[in-house]
Amino acid sequence: MLQQQVDSSFSLVTDIKQPEIDHEAWTGAFKGKRLGLHCHPANLVRAAIQLDGIAKSILLVPFDACEKFIKNAEKKLELDFILTDGSVDTNYWSTAVLHFEKITSVTKSNNQLVEAKTNWLLATSGTTGTPKIVAHTIESLTRTTAKGRRDEDVYWGLLYDPARFAGLQVVLQAIFSKARLIIPSPELDFEKKIEYLAEHGTSALSATPSLWRKILMSSSSNRLDLKQITLGGEIADQRILNSLAQRFPGASVTHIFASTEAGVGFSVKDKKAGFPSSWLKSGIRNVEMRVSDNGTLCLKNTYLNQKYLGNGVSLADDNGWIDTGDLVEIENDRVIFKGRLNGAINIGGNKVIPEDVEAVIQEVPGVSQVAVRAKSSSIAGSLVEALVVVEPDYLEPQSLKKKVKEHCSKVLPSFKVPAFVKLVNELPVGSTGKIRR
């Protein structure tokens, strides 16, 4: 149970009133139940810690979840209750909604000590569109988390929603290392969030390279006194590592590479992009590495040979190697990441599958053919670019650019909407007849 990790020293710094949790009442009311948590991020963290090992499953609902998200979640999942602190609009739920404060009045039943494996349900993509919901357990979520450290004087700032994978990772890292956690209110604007983190003494912060660029643009970032900087979720190039080292000279800078689903990961702390090519021979800690014939990085966890995951799909081959699907190249003495083999585009840490966007663009009348590809960006890592071939008898080809963007904005989350739409006479096709992205 996660609670065993959380002794009285675990402290949360936030500006919302924390619910008083009656352990017995919660256990009695929610033993074996399927719950959704829809509330302020700090209360979501508190409630999730309390319910781990008690509830059958807990769905972490993003703070900004819209009606569509809620309807979709209810269609896919059986839920007994939604728990809230009243700080969000819960009117769209058709499931019974319970306020934290009311939970104390639940009749106490005969509580045996329960220890169940609770499923943590997390939505994978943006709040619009159709999110995929993935079941995790604390064990699977913390497989790459450093454990056993005691960092009582470390203050982790939380810039992500803890209902999202990246945010939950920070929360669990703080819990497992006995550090403190600072959670700014989600309704604050970005500048105010950074101000809040600075005021409350944030000393450790984790973000994607794109989010770090945004942090560096905020005026309050000058007041942050960081000792630990972590980058993940996107390729960390040398420029952002340099910028961070210069702005926060006293901080250690770690970029993390993790194939979290496969439970394998490693971190690089020498402030250089990629990782030393010598690791391909020697491995690092419990991870062995090699480059496949496709040019992708393959990893093998020698400590924990996890072959089968929740959905029963084998990620590893018979020898325990996992193909990460990340293309790498060796440059001098470093192994440098070059993007995804399957052409997936990473925009500030959000994944876009080109084919998904192509299918949406194809719906626009006047579009004959379309190819979606990455355009490299010094700010967001990549941006989405769509090449469109207009139908020959289409009357106003120039108006099509706008129509494509408008249609995409309606059905896709903003990071998937092509930043650039180019009209072309034909799509770039390689010798194999496949579209070159």
Next chain:
Amino acid sequence: MSDVREVIIDSIHRVAEQNDLEISNELTDESVLLQSGLDSLGFAILVADLEDNLGIDPFVMMDEPVYPTTLGEFVAIYEKFTKQEG
């Protein structure tokens, strides 16, 4: 008012228009970029748009990129690198 500045202001309005973003108030040197109405994706598109128009991306050219807070700082970065190129 420099040419670079005009190109940048034009580009901000174009990017905003094409991406359904609303630019708040009048843009001055003191305008804070993150509060100007461009979101971070919009800012990334702006930098790409400027690369098409000015032929440079200073954030690729700097070894240790300095990320600007205000419009004035942003313009100054572009002016410095346009001169170097010219």
